[in-house]
Amino acid sequence: MNFTLPTMLPGATLILQALLALFMGCTLYVCIYNRCLHPLANFPGPFLGSLTDWYLVYVICSVPTFGLELHKKYGPIVRLVPNLLSFSDPTLLPQIYHRSTDKPAFYGSWMFGHTASMFQSLKHADHYAKKRLVAPCCSMNAMKTHHEAKIDERIEEFCAKLSERSSATGRALDFSEHLRWFLSDVWSHLVYGKPYGPLAQGRDVNELLAAIQGVYSMSASAANFDRLMDRRRLESDLRNETLFFDGLDPKHNSREFQYSREDLRAEVITFTAATLDGVAAFISPFIDNLITHPAAYARLVEEIQAADRAGHLKKPVVAYDETTRLPFFMACINETLRRYAPAQTILPRLVSSPGYHLFGGKVYVPAGTQMGASPYIIHRDEAIFGADPDTWKPERWIQEESGMDARTHEAYIKKMEKYGMWWGYGDRECAGKYYAEMEMQKLCVELLRRFDIETPTPGKRFTHARWAVGMFWGQQLIFKGRN
Numbered sequence: 001m002n003f004t005l006p007t008m009l010p011g012a013t014l015i016l017q018a019l020l021a022l023f024m025g026c027t028l029y030v031c032i033y034n035r036c037l038h039p040l041a042n043f044p045g046p047f048l049g050s051l052t053d054w055y056l057v058y059v060i061c062s063v064p065t066f067g068l069e070l071h072k073k074y075g076p077i078v079r080l081v082p083n084l085l086s087f088s089d090p091t092l093l094p095q096i097y098h099r100s101t102d103k104p105a106f107y108g109s110w111m112f113g114h115t116a117s118m119f120q121s122l123k124h125a126d127h128y129a130k131k132r133l134v135a136p137c138c139s140m141n142a143m144k145t146h147h148e149a150k151i152d153e154r155i156e157e158f159c160a161k162l163s164e165r166s167s168a169t170g171r172a173l174d175f176s177e178h179l180r181w182f183l184s185d186v187w188s189h190l191v192y193g194k195p196y197g198p199l200a201q202g203r204d205v206n207e208l209l210a211a212i213q214g215v216y217s218m219s220a221s222a223a224n225f226d227r228l229m230d231r232r233r234l235e236s237d238l239r240n241e242t243l244f245f246d247g248l249d250p251k252h253n254s255r256e257f258q259y260s261r262e263d264l265r266a267e268v269i270t271f272t273a274a275t276l277d278g279v280a281a282f283i284s285p286f287i288d289n290l291i292t293h294p295a296a297y298a299r300l301v302e303e304i305q306a307a308d309r310a311g312h313l314k315k316p317v318v319a320y321d322e323t324t325r326l327p328f329f330m331a332c333i334n335e336t337l338r339r340y341a342p343a344q345t346i347l348p349r350l351v352s353s354p355g356y357h358l359f360g361g362k363v364y365v366p367a368g369t370q371m372g373a374s375p376y377i378i379h380r381d382e383a384i385f386g387a388d389p390d391t392w393k394p395e396r397w398i399q400e401e402s403g404m405d406a407r408t409h410e411a412y413i414k415k416m417e418k419y420g421m422w423w424g425y426g427d428r429e430c431a432g433k434y435y436a437e438m439e440m441q442k443l444c445v446e447l448l449r450r451f452d453i454e455t456p457t458p459g460k461r462f463t464h465a466r467w468a469v470g471m472f473w474g475q476q477l478i479f480k481g482r483n
């Protein structure tokens, strides 16, 4: 048969027009359903969010600050997109993040290969099977017994490099970059037995950091994992080392669920991203707050120097336990976690069957709804965290300076600790919390003990992006050696 262009075109155009009409009809139907007939149709929220899930992209990128405005406008529960509710009332946290809640598909959407890491396991039973094996690897006891000495070695190296590259030259260096190199070295030392080496080399090695930052390019991370995991078999000096995930080896546990190599790979990759991003997103604002609050900075340095003079800080690197006995330092740590919680975005969970009756039964949320809170928004609740929640004020953690009597202040601290969600909430709380506390507290004390830190660019101190975790780039700092 001989088709010619002029006879084909009208048919093709008609098909295209029909497809377009069908698409528009379906879209219109979905929008009308979402807006008027959906089980959550009566919850208030932004108009576009009530029509389409695509609005979530905008929400994820801006939920902290934008979400705060939405809650001011619409109240304690806001419908962000058709099946996702955000809540701002901290007292709802224990109910929404209860022990056996499941995670929505949102978390599994970037799985590596065929297996989900603990963080990405949607069903609470799958999560639990992994967490009870992973938790002992990350306990404070494991950190102190097996890992603290290695962290000391890495802090020593980090301070030596800061001296060499900044104190000795009098020049500023890119602290964000150096920090990520340091964090990567600590992690590889604990997990694989030796530091990966970017700090010593002054550059990313095998593009591991680029892979993790660039939308988590997992194939590069997986290749690194395989190569580094095999090191122990090949290098005799590593054979007797206790490494971070040894507890997951079926030889060392008798649980029903056992980690396969593929499971372990997914776990290590998730942990790698968490350890670099989470801790960097804490330390950058911690240092920046001190630079922008000179009185707090001077007070903190004085506290550390007094403890040092009194022989209360181990040398060459302070012990973790010693850092917890510095009251103003701990107040600065807690206040930075509260005011600048590294994970800022909404952390959704699925509402369990048969649904929740909230606010004394006045509000009903059906099962299957996605519902969650953002640490950024929760930590700005005045009823729990006190006046001026948007201000960084370490004094709120210190009774003598809070204007409260001892009992009232104790109750205030308990409330902040109960509803603070800087580590997340419930059973899915951060597995690396003790690792993070040890690493960041020891590092921050040691930096302040050894250096006077200044910014060469007071006007523009860094670039900050509010992704799921806050990201900091280009934080230029000068480290002047103390003696």
Ligand code: HEM
Pocket (backbone or CB within 6 Å): 118, 119, 120, 131, 270, 271, 274, 275, 276, 278, 279, 282, 341, 342, 343, 347, 421, 422, 423, 424, 425, 427, 428, 429, 430, 431, 432, 433, 435, 436
């Ligand atoms: C200041 C540093 C850190 C902060 C503020 C932080 C915060 C959080 C938060 C808020 C969650 C819960 C996420 C959710 O519910 O969706 C979480 C989970 C997690 N974090 Fe961290 N994190 C930090 C450092 C670390 C480090 C250093 C590691 C690893 C060594 C780590 C490993 C994990 C893991 C594995 C999970 C998933 C836990 C689970 O599913 O049970 N985090 N973290």
